[in-house]
Every structure is written in C-alpha cells, then in structure tokens.
Amino acid sequence: MNPLMQRLRPGGFAWLVVHELRLATRNRRRRARSLWIGLILLALFVGIGIMTAIALRHVPIEGGPAFYTGMLAASALLTSFMTTQALLRSQHTLYESGDLDLLLSAPLEPRTILRAKLCGIAAGVVINFALLVLPFAIPIAILGHPGLFGIPALLAALSLASACLGLAIMIFVVALAGPRAARTLGQIIGALLGGAVFLLSQLMSGGGGGGGRRSAAMSLFNWLMAHRIGAGGISALPGRAALGDPLAAALLLGGAILLFAATGYAFGRSFLASYQKARMRLSRGRTAKGAITGHFRAGLFAAMFAKEWRLLVRDPALAFQIVLRLIYLAPIALAAFGRGGGPPLLPALAFASVLIAGQLVGSFAWLAVSGEDAPDLLNVAPIARRQVERAKLASAMAMAAPFGLVLPVAIALSSPLGALATVAMTAAGGATAGLIEIKWQKPAPRKTFRQRRSGSIVAGLLTVLSSAFFGGLAALATWMLG
Amino acid sequence: MTETALRISGLSKRFDKPVITGLDLDVAAGELYALLGPNGAGKTTTLRMVTGLTRPDAGSIHIFGIDALADPLAAKAVTAWLPDEPMLYDKLSPSEYLGFVAGLWRIPPAEAAPEAERLLKWLELWESRDTRCETFSRGMKQKVALAGALIHRPRLLILDEPLTGLDAAMARAVKDALREAVNAGATVVVTTHILEVAERLADRIGIIGNGTLLAEGTLEELRAKAGSDEMTLEDAFIALTRAPQ
Numbered sequence: 022m023n024p025l026m027q028r029l030r031p032g033g034f035a036w037l038v039v040h041e042l043r044l045a046t047r048n049r050r051r052r053a054r055s056l057w058i059g060l061i062l063l064a065l066f067v068g069i070g071i072m073t074a075i076a077l078r079h080v081p082i083e084g085g086p087a088f089y090t091g092m093l094a095a096s097a098l099l100t101s102f103m104t105t106q107a108l109l110r111s112q113h114t115l116y117e118s119g120d121l122d123l124l125l126s127a128p129l130e131p132r133t134i135l136r137a138k139l140c141g142i143a144a145g146v147v148i149n150f151a152l153l154v155l156p157f158a159i160p161i162a163i164l165g166h167p168g169l170f171g172i173p174a175l176l177a178a179l180s181l182a183s184a185c186l187g188l189a190i191m192i193f194v195v196a197l198a199g200p201r202a203a204r205t206l207g208q209i210i211g212a213l214l215g216g217a218v219f220l221l222s223q224l225m226s227g228g229g230g231g232g233g234r235r236s237a238a239m240s241l242f243n244w245l246m247a248h249r250i251g252a253g254g255i256s257a258l259p260g261r262a263a264l265g266d267p268l269a270a271a272l273l274l275g276g277a278i279l280l281f282a283a284t285g286y287a288f289g290r291s292f293l294a295s296y297q298k299a300r301m302r303l304s305r306g307r308t309a310k311g312a313i314t315g316h317f318r319a320g321l322f323a324a325m326f327a328k329e330w331r332l333l334v335r336d337p338a339l340a341f342q343i344v345l346r347l348i349y350l351a352p353i354a355l356a357a358f359g360r361g362g363g364p365p366l367l368p369a370l371a372f373a374s375v376l377i378a379g380q381l382v383g384s385f386a387w388l389a390v391s392g393e394d395a396p397d398l399l400n401v402a403p404i405a406r407r408q409v410e411r412a413k414l415a416s417a418m419a420m421a422a423p424f425g426l427v428l429p430v431a432i433a434l435s436s437p438l439g440a441l442a443t444v445a446m447t448a449a450g451g452a453t454a455g456l457i458e459i460k461w462q463k464p465a466p467r468k469t470f471r472q473r474r475s476g477s478i479v480a481g482l483l484t485v486l487s488s489a490f491f492g493g494l495a496a497l498a499t500w501m502l503g
Numbered sequence: 504m505t506e507t508a509l510r511i512s513g514l515s516k517r518f519d520k521p522v523i524t525g526l527d528l529d530v531a532a533g534e535l536y537a538l539l540g541p542n543g544a545g546k547t548t549t550l551r552m553v554t555g556l557t558r559p560d561a562g563s564i565h566i567f568g569i570d571a572l573a574d575p576l577a578a579k580a581v582t583a584w585l586p587d588e589p590m591l592y593d594k595l596s597p598s599e600y601l602g603f604v605a606g607l608w609r610i611p612p613a614e615a616a617p618e619a620e621r622l623l624k625w626l627e628l629w630e631s632r633d634t635r636c637e638t639f640s641r642g643m644k645q646k647v648a649l650a651g652a653l654i655h656r657p658r659l660l661i662l663d664e665p666l667t668g669l670d671a672a673m674a675r676a677v678k679d680a681l682r683e684a685v686n687a688g689a690t691v692v693v694t695t696h697i698l699e700v701a702e703r704l705a706d707r708i709g710i711i712g713n714g715t716l717l718a719e720g721t722l723e724e725l726r727a728k729a730g731s732d733e734m735t736l737e738d739a740f741i742a743l744t745r746a747p748q
Contacts, residue, residue, distance in 0.1 A: 310633065312616070313598040313602075313619055313623075314612065314616040316601070316602030316619075317601075317606075317612035318602065318606055318612060319611060319612055320606070320609075321609065324602065324603050327602065327606075328592070328599070328603040331594065331599060332595070335594040336594070394591075394592050397584070397586065397590050398607070400555065401555060401556065401579055401582070401583075402579060402607035403580035403607075403608060403609075404576070404607060405576065
C-alpha cells in the first residue's frame with residue numbers, strides 16, 4: 022500500500038483522494054520510450070522557461086487593464102478546455118471505470134466517494150495544463166517575480182471549478198437523456214465546450230474581416246477590451262491572483278472549494294442514481310420488425326462498408342472527433358464562402374481541406390483497421406488480408422468524402438480548376454493517411470481511440486507530414502490555377 | 504469409403520516450449536469428434552492451426568483434401584470457427600452481424616437472407632434480431648456467433664469450448680445445434696472440458712496430452728484402452744492422461 026495511505030484513515034475522504042491520485046498517475050504511465058520522450062520534452066520546457074525567466078529578470082511584470090483582461094481571456098479559454106476534459110473524465114468515471122462497483126458496495130457514503138472522484142478528475146485535468154504552464158511560471162517566479170506563484174493557485178481553482186462543472190453537466194445529461202444517449206451527448210457537448218471559445222471568438226469577430234485568421238484568445242481579448250470587461254472588479258480576479266494578490270487568490274480558491282462542497286452536497290444522491298442508470302444496459306431493445314433481407318449485400322466492399330459505417334456512427338468517441346473537427350472547419354468554411362468580408366484565401370483553403378480530410382481518413386482508418394473488434398473473424402474468412410484492407414480503406418475514404426468536399430466546393434465558386442486540384446490532392450492525402458494506418462497498424466480496442474497516437478508515433482508523424490505535403494501541392498496548384 | 508474431413512499429419516508448434524509435437528489426427532466426414540485434454544494440452548493451439556490463425560512449425564493439414572497451408576482461402580471457404588470468446592461486434596445486431604459474415608464468405612444475399620432467418624428462428628433469436636449484441640447475455644452472444652458460423656453452411660465446423668458459461672437451456676440449444684449440423688452432413692470438431700458432453704454427443708473422442716494424441720476412439724474403445732469396461736469417461740480420461748508416456 023502507498024505509505025501515505027497507510028497513515029490515513031482507511032475509507033476516509035483523504036484516503037480515497039490519495040487512492041484516486043495513485044490511479045491517475047498509474048493511468049498515465051506509458052512505455053519506457055514514451056516516458057523518456059516526455060521527460061526530455063519536460064526538460065526542454067523547463068530549460069526554455071529558465072531562459073525566459075533570465076531574460077525577464079529585470080523586466081517588470083505589472084498588472085493593468087490589458088494584463089487583467091488578457092488573463093480573463095486566457096482563463097476563459099482554459100476553463101473551456103478543462104471543462105471538456107472534466108466532462109470526458111466524468112463520463113469515463115460513470116461508464117468505463119471499473120472501481121465504482123467496488124466503492125459503492127463498500128460501507129462508504131456515496132457523497133464521500135463523489136468528492137474523492139471529483140478530486141481525481143480535477144487532478145487529472147490540472148496536470149496537463151500544469152505541465153504546459155508551470156515550467157515557465159515557476160522559473161520566472163523564482164527569478165525575480167515571486168508574485169507569479171499565484172499562477173498555481175489560479176490553475177488549481179480553475180481545475181476544481183471545471184471538475185465540478187464537468188461532472189454536473191454529465192449527471193444532468195444522464196438524468197435528462199438517459200444512459201444510452203448520455204454517452205454520445207456527453208462527447209458532443211465536450212466537443213462543443215472544447216471549441217466554445219473558438220466559436221465565440223469567431224462570432225465576436227464576425228463583423229470584421231477574415232474570421233478564421235485570428236486566434237481565438239486574441240479575438241476574445243479584443244472583444245473584452247472593447248467592452249471594458251476584465252479590467253477591474255470581480256472580472257479582474259484571475260489577473261490579480263496570477264500576480265500574487267493573496268486576496269484574489271484566496272477568493273478564487275475559496276470560491277472553487279465552495280463550489281466543490283456544493284457539488285458534493287447537491288449531487289451526492291444523483292451521482293449514485295446516475296451511476297446506476299449508466300450501468301443499465303446501454304442499448305434499447307429495438308422492436309424486431311419485418312424481414313432481414315436489407316442487411317444482406319452482394320460483394321465484400323458493400324458488406325464491409327455497411328459494417329464499418331454502422332460501427333462508426335454508433336461510436337460516441339467518433340462523434341466527439343467529428344464534431345470537434347466540424348467546429349474548427351466551420352469558421353474556415355465561413356471565411357471561404359466570403360462571409361468574413363475579405364476575399365477568400367484559396368491556397369490556404371486548399372491546404373486546410375487536405376489537412377482536415379487527411380486527419381479524418383486517418384481517424385476512420387484507425388477505427389476500421391486497428392480498432393477491429395473481431396480480427397479472428399476476418400482471419401478465418403476466405404478472403405486475402407489485402408482485400409480486407411482495401412475494402413476498409415475504401416470505406417474510410419467514402420465516409421470522410423462528404424467532409425473533404427466542403428472546402429473544394431467553396432473553392433469552386435472562385436476557381437473551378439483549383440477546386441479540382443484540391444479534390445485530387447485531398448483524395449491523395451486521405452488515401453496516404455489511410456495507407457499509413459494500414460502499414461503501421463497496431464491492433465487495439467476501439468475504446469482506446471483517443472490515445473491511439475501514443476501507440477504509434479511514427480504513423481501520427483507521417484500522417485501529418487504527408488497531409489502537409491499534399492496540402493502544399495494543393496495550395497500551389499490552386500494559387501497557380503486560381 | 505468414408506471421406507476424410509480433416510487430416511492432420513506430423514503437426515508441431517513451439518512457443519516458449521513445445522506445445523504440439525508431431526500430432527496425427529484424422530476426422531471422418533459427417534462425424535462429431537470431441538477433442539479432450541488437460542489444461543495447456545494444446546487443444547486450442549491445434550484448432551487455431553487448423554483454422555489458419557496460427558502457423559504451424561511443421562506438419563500438414565488437409566481439409567476435405569485441400570492443403571490448408573498451401574491454399575488457405577479454399578480451406579477457409581469450407582470451414583467455420585467458433586472460439587470460446589464469440590467473435591462479435593457489440594454495436595451490431597444479429598441480423599447485421601449475419602449480413603456481414605455472409606458478405607465475408609460471399610454468400611449471395613438471396614441465399615443468405617432466408618438462411619439467416621431460419622437460423623435466427625431456430626436459435627430463438629428472431630425476436631432480438633434488431634437489438635445490438637452489447638445487451639445480450641453470454642449465452643445469447645454464443646448463439647449469435649453460432650449462427651454466424653453456420654450461415655455459410657460450412658462442411659467442417661470447429662468449436663473451442665462452445666459451452667463455457669452457458670446455462671443448462673442454452674447449453675442444450677447449442678448441443679442440439681451441433682447434432683443438427685452433423686445430421687445435415689457437416690463435420691464437427693469440438694473441444695470441451697465437460698466430459699459428459701463428449702460422452703453423450705461425440706461419435707469419437709480424441710484425448711490429447713503433452714502435444715500428442717494419447718488415445719482415440721469411441722467411448723467403449725477408450726474404456727478398453729484405459730483397462731476397464733465399467734469406467735466413466737472421466738475415469739478413463741484421468742487414467743489415460745496420467746498414464747506414463
């Protein structure tokens with residue numbers, strides 16, 4: 022047992038929290054090679070952080086309306102991402118975690134378990150952002166700007182609040198939509214939350230030119246500045262806390278802890294009910310009707326496509342991926358159709374088209390090729406492996422095709438030849454991405470879709486490179502033809 | 504002269520240690536053959552080599568005269584494999600699953616659809632034909648997988664522990680299905696640790712141990728080899744597997 026756990030009262034809140042943290046760290050353990058790559062990247066980050074800190078040693082970092090507004094915008098962006106992660110982790114807790122049966126069958130208060138789980142979710146959420154922010158913030162704080170020690174407090178407050186928000190949304194969705202729909206809805210809401218600030222920033226800059234050309238945080242910052250939000254009062258608290266104002270930090274942390282206590286109190290019972298609902302059989306028992314001839318198709322491709330299509334549309338993780346991509350595609354498409362005000366940047370659109378299609382085909386191909394639930398069934402069937410792979414690749418491309426055609430249609434309004442070139446390169450980029458998945462396939466359960474890139478770094482890197490290559494060709498062709 | 508459905512000669516496979524060492528086995532067409540053996544005897548490895556899922560180190564496998572190592576696709580076309588963990592897609596319904604399996608074996612829809620309907624009704628899955636398999640019990644999943652194995656009318660049906668985890672009614676349904684398949688002309692090779700099943704169901708029984716065939720024959724022949732006509736199959740099995748090689 023963990024030495025810390027030995028000192029704590031078994032079954033108590035603190036004991037459960039340490040257990041959750043232990044699970045969170047063990048879930049993150051990767052293979053030795055990935056661990057080394059992670060450590061090298063962290064060391065690099067810390068190195069850059071130290072150099073930045075030395076460079077800023079004598080530069081005063083002071084609060085002011087612009088800084089406070091900037092911190093508010095950054096906090097909003099972080100909260101959006103953190104809530105997405107918290108929502109997905111809450112979904113994992115309710116649907117995929119194997120330990121709730123054990124915990125809830127023990128003589129423990131569901132509320133205590135919920136609070137410990139919330140701490141685990143918050144810890145899991147904060148660690149990614151802490152790894153990105155603290156290697157810079159801590160060296161700068163040590164080397165002359167001690168006020169920045171407020172940033173860890175700000176991160177802790179945001180992650181705790183996001184964990185509460187994520188879990189509350191998930192419990193609400195389960196109660197409202199039922200256990201089956203909640204899985205898919207949770208993923209879609211997660212995607213919408215993840216892209217919320219991005220979308221919001223596009224709306225805010227919608228009147229100006231080129232919606233897709235500004236960063237989300239910058240657009241939000243400009244909007245906040247224009248409306249004088251974040252410069253003072255409560256909205257300046259994140260900025261003040263980040264600069265080490267003890268009162269602001271205490272207010273934010275205290276607020277997050279209050280929210281945590283309120284969530285534990287409010288959802289103590291509904292958490293158990295949501296878990297019980299989530300553990301119910303997830304599929305509706307559909308009323309059997311009519312003949313079954315519609316399910317039988319002539320030819321390997323037709324059978325494979327029907328199977329892959331059904332599995333893909335019934336996969337909540339995929340719904341998340343597609344919605345997220347569509348969210349990022351929407352502003353680009355809006356700009357492409359000229360709604361941003363300025364002239365559409367055809368080569369950039371051609372490049373984006375190939376990149377998005379490559380990512381989609383790669384994702385579909387991973388699900389179809391590596392995420393095969395019954396590989397032995399295909400192995401015992403009287404068909405060559407190559408035929409199966411071809412059918413799977415064709416299925417993946419056919420499913421990505423509607424998304425891959427959005428931007429070429431927009432390009433066709435200004436340059437039909439450029440659109441044709443983009444379609445050709447999009448198809449080539451997509452096919453290459455699919456072939457890379459086939460070549461470097463690593464059989465894995467479909468539920469590990471989100472972590473697939475950590476399983477095959479080479480495939481991920483090659484997909485990006487090939488998409489960039491074909492995207493570059495498409496951009497060049499569109500520029501020359503358009 | 505009776506046709507040979509499955510002929511295994513000098514089959515060997517080694518993982519960390521030898522698992523199968525020079526196994527010879529003949530199964531006649533139209534018989535139900537039960538392969539028994541202690542845990543780790545190599546039963547599943549043998550069947551996986553027959554179905555083409557594991558490559559043998561040495562030896563040959565012929566299925567209805569087709570060299571399964573030289574022409575695996577032709578051998579697979581007449582064979583069905585049903586492992587103890589059903590090869591299913593949780594997100595597909597039984598109808599959709601059977602449609603997919605029929606596509607893999609390239610059975611024309613006009614033939615496959617009526618056969619699927621017959622199988623689903625026979626295995627009492629018709630009412631659940633449009634429900635996704637993720638909600639099914641283990642027994643129902645096993646029946647869906649069995650329907651998938653039978654939809655392309657295999658001449659050789661190979662099953663690895665098909666009754667594991669099934670309740671009495673489900674086990675009876677699967678046993679009836681196997682006997683029905685044999686009556687319809689198929690050959691069935693089945694591994695089981697439930698000796699009563701082998702005793703009641705099998706035409707011939709093979710006992711495998713230490714990577715080779717220790718004994719083979721009808722129940723009476725096995726009793727005779729074990730040294731007593733009064734023995735149960737369990738007694739004979741223990742006597743034969745514990746006997747010095």
